[in-house]
Amino acid sequence: MFRSFVAELQVFFQVRNSNSSLSPNELDAVFIDLFLEILEDILRLQPNFILRLKDSIETLKMELKFLITFLGDTPSQPIELETTNNVLADIEAVANDVGSLLYSFFFVTDRISVTAMTQTLSDLLGNVEHVKEEIKEHCITVAKILPSGMTPKTAVVSLFLVDSILDDLKDLMNQKDDRIASVKDQIQTIHQELMFLRSFLADMKAGRQNPELEYYFIQIRDLAYEVKYVVSSFAPVWYLTIRLPQVMEKINLIRIRLQEMKKKHDAGMLKDAEYPSQKILLQDQRAHIGHKYFVGLEDEATKIKGQLIGGNHNLEIISIFGMPGLGKTTLANELYHDPWIVQKFDKSAWCVVSQTYRTRNILIDILTSMNELNEDAIIDMDDDTLGQKLHKSLSGRKYIVVMDDIWNVKAWHDIENYFPKNNKGSRLLFTTRNEDVGTEAFAFVHPLKPLTKEECWYLLQKKVFYDEPCPKELMDVGEEIARNCDGLPLAVVVIAVVVANMEKKRELWKDVAERLSSHISKESNMYIDKLQLSYNYLPMHLKPCFLYFGAFEEDREIAVRKLILLWVSEGFIEKVEHRSSEDVAQECLTDLINRGLVMVAKRRSDGGVKACNVHDLLSDMCLRIAEKDNFLKVIQK
Structure with a gap:
């Protein structure tokens, strides 16, 4: 029975025998990482006969770590490029060879001799050197290596998240690491260029929401991730000397495109934002938004x-x-x-x-x-x-x-x-x-029944105007917005905050009404699309903060202190001179509460928010958007 089990176990030491949703790069990296753990255990146990092989195993470990780095720095999806496919196939072959070696070490009945293992390790290291030469040739041939699925490629971007990555890159430069000493000047130049582009974009954005600008924020963030990933991993100097100039080429290309966009920006020719930016509410308006109205119940x-x-x-x-x-x-x-x-x-x-x-x-x-x-x-x-x-x-x-x-x-x-x-x-x-x-x-x-269209309109007016009358020019379009909420009080409340943040202009309200009417679905989550409109209108810096609620268990109260610390550590919060990040994060939370997207669960004795949560539908919406935009994925137990 044991021998039968051992024979079946062999498949776990071969990369392609796993049914997995991972990309080929990720699957190879997972197996190599597993083999690294096994090699670590062998070195830790130090059986007598392994001492002669210790140096070779240490070398193999370092070479395998570099192969993981390359897998993480290469497109994770198959591409029609012969050099790339050849390198990836050879890396997989090396991984399978390492798996076979480890399997024979543990499970083959006739224990492999030290001499045979020495020869096998020597052959393995020779194969790795061949793969490294292929990688070098590949990097020189391919001008643009895309960042991988192992570094974040989310469509959710925050200006402050870019700042956080750049800070991490600066910390890497300040470390006394002999390995990167010869390329430190290149890293510093890249950091300065990314800082310039980040500031350049921020000046052009100036509070407006524009798809083109957000696209370039994503480009800068991904480049920062790319540099940070390569520099902080186990890449040898020769790899850095090839890869860093390639990154610099990408940065120069973005700089040229941004300068062209700047000309359009200065001439007022930039495409209008898909979702207009909202004005900040006055203090007395915020109080009105938070007021509860018991309608239809x-x-x-x-x-x-x-x-x-x-x-x-x-x-x-x-x-x-x-x-x-x-x-x-x-x-x-x-x-x-x-x-x-x-x-x-x-x-x-x-x-x-x-x-x-x-x-x-x-x-x-x-x-x-x-x-x-x-x-x-x-x-x-x-x-x-x-x-x-x-x-x-x-x-x-x-x-x-x-x-x-x-x-x-x-x-x-x-x-x-x-x-x-x-x-x-x-x-x-x-x-x-x-x-x-x-x-x-x-x-x-x-x-409970849905609200009537009259009840929806009454609730919308109270949330937007409090006790003031709705202007006549907004009456018909306001009724249309209320009608398009389909009787759902939650939708009325969050959409009311969207229009309350806008100027009281008919064309802006009409845009909201049309977007609401376009979100028509008869599935079980039929209202999520309507609620998503409130997310789309959020300022860029609040979007990751809100989506992060999807990481918490549904219906559970979330301690505000814990939430704020997580936001800060994730890099979602702006660093403001003479102010703590916690205070700035507290303002972000207050903004989300005032927008009706987050609920207060408990208050402190001084009136501050102690715990909060989000409605079930909004939690579902967070998860759906977060997964679609590659922001986060929650795996249920």
Whole structure:
């Protein structure tokens, strides 16, 4: 059985025997990296017979690291170029030879002799030297080697992200590294040129959104990544002396094109931005944007309120269901904090369930919401202990618990026994996008309907003008915008912020109305395209900050301190003299909140934001845009 297993294991030491979604370059690099780890372990264990081979193995390690560098510095997709294809094929052959060597070292019944291994290593290093000569010839022949899929190629660009990469490049120059000493002047020249182009672009941009300008920001960023990647990897000096002048040629080409664009810019001939830039809101306008309006939910709120505080003394469940964005959580939150309801219950708690839930997390959320749980004691409690603690804290008391965004009735059944049925008139309030959840839990079911076009228009006016009347010249186009939100309150709210940030000009509002009407889809995510309009109108520096919310678990509160530190470390935040990056990041967050894209989950005692989150639909939108634009990809467990 062991020998049979060993024979099957051999396929794992061959590059092409893996079914993978990785590009050929990435797949080769992954296998070479695996082999490097195995070689590291061999050197660490240092069996007696390996001592004679130590120098050869160390050399092989360095050569393999350079091959990974080349794979990362070459187009990751197959291209019709004979020299490139030949080099990549030979690198793969070397990787397979290394795999065969390691397989024989560990698993061949007749252990390979030291002499034979010495000869095999010598042959391998000879093959690597041949590949390096091919690489050298290839680099001289091919004038433009594209940056790889191993360096970011996202269409989401931030001016400050470019700054961050350039800072990293400067740090590399300041390091005392003998390996790059002979090319340091070239690196410094490239850095200066990229800094110049970055400033040149920033001056031309001057607050406007223009596709051509953003394209060149991406070009500069990718060049900076390219230089940083090559210089900080394991490339030998001869490789740097070939590659760096090629980068310089690309920079010169961009400089020429930008100078031509500058002439158009100065002559006012630049193409209009696809999405016009928005003016910054005045302080009093910001307050208006944040004001809540309870539209279209009044009747359901009255019915549910009666069921919460009236009815019999049995434990009853009330379910609010409807498609995402209709205001289920908003309605539940209004009821949960209603003073009249608050005073009727001894205990109240709120938890978020979501699609991928853990019973333990639900119990912790409920207990924490009631201030019944010492966080230090959580580690020592299993699920049943937490459940018993919940049962004890609710026994003999009239309680109300909101279970927000519950997808499956199983989540309720998993914790049902921990809720005492004590004839005190306790209530459970569900919000769900699935009607069956309420039905199967024997709940009073309240379906929410989309807003009428009149309700949409009323909500839009209140969000944009507060208590001021809408100008007559904007009435018809404003009604058109409201109508194109298709009755979704969330869409009305975020689009209202878009138009509130604009000048009150008919042509600008008309553009928004037309873009909304063009986003027509009847699929399950039919509203995401409409919501995406609010993303498209964001200033360039806020786009990566907003998309980053897609990296967090849906429905979970995000600690603002953690979020800000991540934004800063990712390079999304501008470096402003005499100001901390954290303060600047806080302003970015406040801007996103004022635009209706981010919600405040908790506030500090001084009124600042302690935790935040985003709506489910907006989270889905972040993930979709982030994946499409190669910004980030979340892999579900």
